[in-house]
Amino acid sequence: MPDRTHEFGKYGARGVKGSDAVARQLDELAGFIATPITQxxxxxxxxxxxxxxxxxxxxxxxxxxxxxxxxxxxxxxxxxxxxxxxxxxxxxxxxxxxxxxxxxxxxxRLNSRGGTRVEIHPLNQSQVDRRFQRVLEYRTLNIRQWDTIIRAWAAGDTSALDEAWIDSIVDLGSQWGQYEYVSAVGFAA
Structure with missing residues (x-):
């Protein structure tokens, strides 16, 4: 079973935590006011x-x-x-x-019709030396229960959101640790 990533980016990989990518996508779906507050x-x-x-x-x-x-x-x-x-x-x-x-x-919206399909784009390994690169592929996952993810996002609790995201991607099987950090996560409500 894979463990959590401890030294992300040590060999030059680039990406963001999957939970941060999920929070960004949820923020986009929330439809915040587009005009900057400085205006x-x-x-x-x-x-x-x-x-x-x-x-x-x-x-x-x-x-x-x-x-x-x-x-x-x-x-x-x-x-x-x-x-x-x-x-x-x-x-x-x-x-x-x-x-x-x-x-x-x-x-x-996200829980309706049996959940929502999530597209997970792997992290960017273009700066990683060939001998340290892993074979990563684009993955999809159907998340059926969004309750803990939405609750943590609405509360602004990043650690709870990270735990909820990890609990969801464990469904990817033994490769879930490769998708703790990603380049993007996409879904629609």
Missing amino acids: RRGLKARLNYLTRTPHALQAAHAAGLTLTDRTLKAWQTGRRRPSKANLEKIETAYRTVRRHNVARYLLQ
Whole structure:
């Protein structure tokens, strides 16, 4: 049985953790606001999203965003600009609230019809000396239960997401350790 990778990239292989690739794909499916927060339109859209409902405002406060009504109104009208630290807090709160709001929908879509097929693209070995290269191939896997993956992603818990991803790719058989690091993971909801 393969073990977890301890020294990834030692011989020049390039890629990302599979769980990070899954998180990126889920973020893409979540449909975050495309306009950067540094532009007035992007800031205003995020503030509107965070203050639209009492639930969203409460979740924003839980994510670390604390501000007065006066400050919020000044930011929304453009009379004042948030500091760089506050911009980061707004972005973090927005992403946290958006993930939480979209998680149930994604879970329903990914679990429907017996699960979702995931395409796993192996890591890039172009910089690895020939004698250290492994034979890796493109693989597909049907993940039937996304509950732990979506729960960890929505909570922003990277270690739990990594464990959930490893638990899912063990279904690849004895080669699962070769796909702990990948160049890309693709699926659709």
